Amino acid sequence: MALTVRQVDAAKPKDKPYKLGDSGGLYLYVAPTGLKSWRANYQQAGRQRTRTYGRYPDMSLAQARAVHSVAKGGETVAAVPTFRAVAGQWLAAKLPSLSNHKHKIQVQSTLERFAYPAIGDIPIDQIKRTALAAIVQAAQEGGRIETAHRVAGRITAVFDYAQDLGIIEHHGASGLVRVLQPRKVRRPMVSIPPEETGRLMVLIDDYDEPVTRLGLQLLALTFVRVGELRGMRWDELREDGAVWVVPAERMKLRLPHVVPLSRQARAVIEQLRLLSGDGDLVMESPVRRGHPLSENTFLFALYRLGYRGRMTAHGFRSLASTVLNERSGFDRDVIERQLAHRETDAVRAAYNRAQYLDQRRQLMQWWADRLDQQREAHRRATG
Template sequence: MALTDAAVRNAKPNGDKAYKLSDEKGLYLIVTANGGKWWRLDYRHDGKRKTLSLGTYPETTLKEAREKRDEARKAVSQGIDPSRQRRVSKLKERIARENSFENIAKEWAGRQANRWTPDHHDRVVTSLAADIFPELGEFPVNEITAQDLLKALRKIEARGAHETAGRVLQRCGAVFKYAIVTGRCTYNPAADLRGSLTPVKVTHRAALKASEMPEFLDRLANYDGHVQTRLAIQLLMLTFVRPGELRGAAWQEFDFDLSEWRIPAERMKMRDEHIVPLSRQAVDVLHQLHVINGAYPLVFPGANKPHQPMSENTVLFALYRMGYHGRATGHGFRATASTILNELGYNHDAIERQLAHAPRDKIRAAYNRAQYLPERRKLMQDWADIIDGFKNGAKVIPIRRNG
């Protein structure tokens, strides 16, 4: 006789033993000694008697248990073992969770430790966590379509962050490439989205022209802010390193006997040690800084936390204060030096090497690690002398090249 909802609902424990209430077609309810109610289905597959769990009551009602029974019996009639089918399904679900876009993206980012600085790693993961993980993070990486990805990118564009959308697309493309080579998917949807985003007008970081240098140097000499900030700007101009490389500078990186600053690979954008020959003027600035900060490991310690670098906005805000908002940035000194030195006819490759612009050819990059160093020593001293010349009203006269 078939069970009823009332019979299932009113079934009570019977002593210390579990008992069974039968329904139809192999379905029955186990009532345990502590009052638990478990749906079970007995069936035969390949001549063997097997039992399948169909859930608990009241989470699974009598009607739902019968629907599950019918699905299982249909599978059996097709030669499928529903118990094995369930195990396979759970395995697929587990693999899908493990191979979610978020997990693969974090794995990919973690593999870049020998190429990225910790700050860059954090920026990449943070951007994905903010803009992609909420939309696609839980999706299995092999199920994401170009339309799925475009929908997420359109939300970034909708807030006007077109440049961010482009960077996120590039990073997603790298994640999919990694998933492909590691066997987790076969298709890179990011590749199909080239040209689908709003083009971004490239705006270079504000940089001073040669004609603006005399006035800038005069304002810097009369800067009334913290002396450490003024010296930081001076050293940034003299060495044209990246602002982050300057902020993290430690005294142990400097060899004053050789007049050399060796920035360790882990602090460089391209993860390769960088040699900065120091001009006499740069050494003088460092001696002034040592009087102020020589007791600390860092050349530019933070005001409130001396064992951490000064704020990344210190130089930029000082330039604002000097009247150069939108006209100059810390990073812009690199462009200023590059432009002037190239105009004066200095070896372009030596300039690029001093800027730590890595060649695309990895073999060439390894070969050029210290290439042009003697020439770069002269270059850096000449550059410091050129800056001094600006103070005295000297002008840059570009060299005209043939061809």
């Protein structure tokens, strides 16, 4: 008798593990810890073995049945399924774990565009490595090196999935990236060492163009990405100017970002209000009204101050990260959340977005006070 979703949901842990059977040999394994997983037994070389397809509820009952059908070569699937069939089951298991809708579309479209036309309808155990190499090499034509590496990684993942299910014993998709040009290595953000912070802040204070000067000061105080600051609007300020909420569309991870504003940051913003408070933008260009400062304004200002090759606008993030992690005493999770970095644990990420706000207010004030201390220390030292 086939299981129902209600029965699966209602299955409670017992002192010993137990099974709830579904049709076709599929069963739900319920551990004493409460963990539920989809499994099936099969024979290989005269011995009974067990396949584990995935955990519930990450893998639904319907998905488990579909994967099991592929694994055992059911009536609706060829004895050895095609690459497209296995990829479809891999996607069914993979996509629910991806929280970013755009990423889901990219993963699926990569296979549809590059892999399916060439090997989609070939049984997966008959696909030669030479065919796979040709696919990924074609994908990198026109300089699409990063795309080709993604194609290789996703094709390999499908073959690994087929191997894990016992559909194939081995495959030739491993190490496909060896036939590709290497990925471009991203250089770290150029940033001055922390002990030079005071001198830079003093030079910024003396910069002649007021909007650029105030923008650099605010960039140092908030250590957000340049695009996030350039697009800053007056209506994004909350709590009487004590908090700035960057909307999701301007964030790298497409999630809103909360920036508690220190006393110093709020003072800078009030000076900007005198210059551009009549418009919508906080960082309004003095040359093109209604437009933000140009993308390279801050970088060229740092060049003028003598920091070409030694400091970039993005370097303020690196500088803040270094000092906060090494010298502030704040918890790493608090620092990472304020830097708007991705959490590796999706559950923890969702939880932390609503957490740490009080600690982050303290962190931002600590950082602003430290910039002031470094600035004053440099002025005293240089007399």
